[in-house]
Amino acid sequence: MMDYRALEALSAVIEHAGFEKAAQVLNISQSAVSQRIRQLEFKLGQPVLLRTSPPRLTELGRQLSNHLQQVKQLEQGLRVSDEPTAELNIRLAVNADSIDTWLAPALAACRDSQRMNFDLVIEDQRVGLKRMKNGEVMACICESAQPVNGGLVQKLGTLRYMALASPEFIARYRGKTQGHQWLQQAPCLRFSGDDQLQHQFLQALQLDAPGRIQRVPSSGGFVQMALAGLGFGMIPEIQVKHHLAAGELINVTPDTVLDVPLYWHYWQTESDSMAQLRHASAQQAARALLPL
Known part of the structure; x- marks a missing residue:
């Protein structure tokens, strides 16, 4: 029988990048978190976690984290059938530009969105997709078309x-200056x-x-920096x-664009609510994005 308290501890350590924060989230002591993971490793006979900074999963640890995400979805489906008003915690890995452009209407269009608590990574x-491989999220939006083990993928x-x-x-x-050489030395976002x-x-x-780089970890801030003349950068057409x-x-080079494909990755054990969310997202993506 799998020790799901230990799996929750393992997941928390990875999600919060350390034992201390994991203990705070789980409302137990840091030593209790360590003990649960050590007991899991003793039972399985091999390590599930590399004690680096931040900690990293072993291959077995990734398999266990993936298993936990799938179990959570199964349990979620059971709760929904028993408690129609139960809140749903949805952890989704997504690129910032999708959040700032097409994703919000998609999430809102899902039938169960009013009782979903979104945690967007x-x-x-x-x-x-590394978040999906590590079993940290229920679904992932990324450019890879290759599903993870135990997962499926849908075009967006x-x-x-x-x-x-x-x-x-x-x-x-x-x-x-003639040509595009100036871009290599101009500030780049x-x-x-x-x-x-x-x-x-x-x-x-x-x-x-790029010879000069301005790091701007904000999709909206990225646009504002470009508007202010602080750099050039790759920006989604639909955003501006x-x-x-x-x-x-x-557009500094009208004849050169970059088309980035987006896919929705989900677990085979997908709950009904997550399926609704995926369908709503695919419908909104079909309206807002270019076809693959």
Whole structure:
């Protein structure tokens, strides 16, 4: 019989990047968290956690975390049938640009949304699937089409990115330069260390990596930095249509765009409520995004 208290402790340590915060969330002592995980490892005969900073799961630990997420969905389905008004805790890994563009109407359109408590984990679309692999989330929106073990995947659509900057920025940095060489030395906006869109864009122009980088870990702030003339960056077209129409932002290379595919990853043990959420998201994505 699996010790689910130990699995909850394991999940909390990974989710909160340490034993101390995990203990606070579980409302037990830090030593109790450690003891539960040690007992689990003793029972299984191998480690489930690497005691690094932050802690990392072993392969067995990932399998157990995935199992816990699937059990949670099964239990959620049972609670829903017994308690129609029960609150549902939904943990979803998603890229920031989806949150700032098309996702919110999708979540609101779900029939059970009024009793859902959303915990949105922001991860770049390139790496968000690691949260699913680690069993940290119930679902994930990312660019990978390959499902994780025990999971399935559904197509959503394509988010089109353009290299945008203010007219003043372009006039200041491009000057009389011919071609696109000026982009390599001009300040470039980057969301996080995982964000490679700017690098991919410059590579498509046969240029090297950005020479100057402004790190802006906010999707809305990213747009504001571009509007203020502090850098150029890859921004979703649907996020700034009015700025483009007003001439406040300009596509610096109209012939070069980046199309990022988005997929919804979910567990095979998906509950009815999560299925409703997935269908609502797919419908909204079909309206807001370009087809894959």
